[in-house]
Amino acid sequence: MTFSFDPTDWQIVPARTFSELRLGEIFRAPSRTLTDAHASAFQAVSCDNHPIHYDVGYAQRYGHSAPVVHGLQVLAFTAPGATLLPHHFGAIFVAFTELSVKFMAEVHAGDTLYSALEIIDLKPMGGQGEVTTAVTVHNQRGELVLSGQHKYLLRTMA
Numbered sequence: 001m002t003f004s005f006d007p008t009d010w011q012i013v014p015a016r017t018f019s020e021l022r023l024g025e026i027f028r029a030p031s032r033t034l035t036d037a038h039a040s041a042f043q044a045v046s047c048d049n050h051p052i053h054y055d056v057g058y059a060q061r062y063g064h065s066a067p068v069v070h071g072l073q074v075l076a077f078t079a080p081g082a083t084l085l086p087h088h089f090g091a092i093f094v095a096f097t098e099l100s101v102k103f104m105a106e107v108h109a110g111d112t113l114y115s116a117l118e119i120i121d122l123k124p125m126g127g128q129g130e131v132t133t134a135v136t137v138h139n140q141r142g143e144l145v146l147s148g149q150h151k152y153l154l155r156t157m158a
Contacts, residue, residue: 002145015090018129019123027133029082029115033071036109042073067154069107074146078135082136085117085133094128094153101148105139112140127153129156 007110043053052068059067078101080086086093107113114137121132130151138148 012087013084014088015092016088016094017110018122018124018131018154021088021119021131023119023122026116026118027079027080027085027088029077029079031112031114032077033112034073034109039067039069039073039109042070042076045073046070048072064106065107066110069109069111071103074103074107074113074137075091075101075148077113077137078146078148078150080116080117080133080152083117084114089152089154092155092157093123094152094155097130097153099134099135099148100149101146103146105143105145107145108138111145113145114138114140120149124156127156129154 020093039053041050052062052064053070054067056067059065078099080096094109115135117133117135119131120134121130123130123132132152133152135146135148135150136144139145
């Protein structure tokens, strides 16, 4: 049996057109448990050296049970590439254009986070289309720790 392999045709899921996307579709990321090592790595990358993020005593003096994970690190858990969403976009993807976010509760090392992106708006705009997703991050106790939106610009024709 002869098998012809073409790496340019390698896809995780079949790519879709703008018109094939549906309101209410949910794209989930695998759960992730944050560790002190994750927080330290983010601190190094972000250069955010505020003691609220690493000093137990400081955090407790200001009413926190433990150092608080950087909000931007929690936001990173909404990266669309952690889900299958951009794989569904395939070649029609143009840009990640906008985001908004509200931090609802503290996150600490040891918390497990569950992220999801739900398509809430599909707006055709000529030869392009805008996709809006509601983004959420919950912790292992079912608490909503982050809520927001992402917007993406897509071609309506492949």
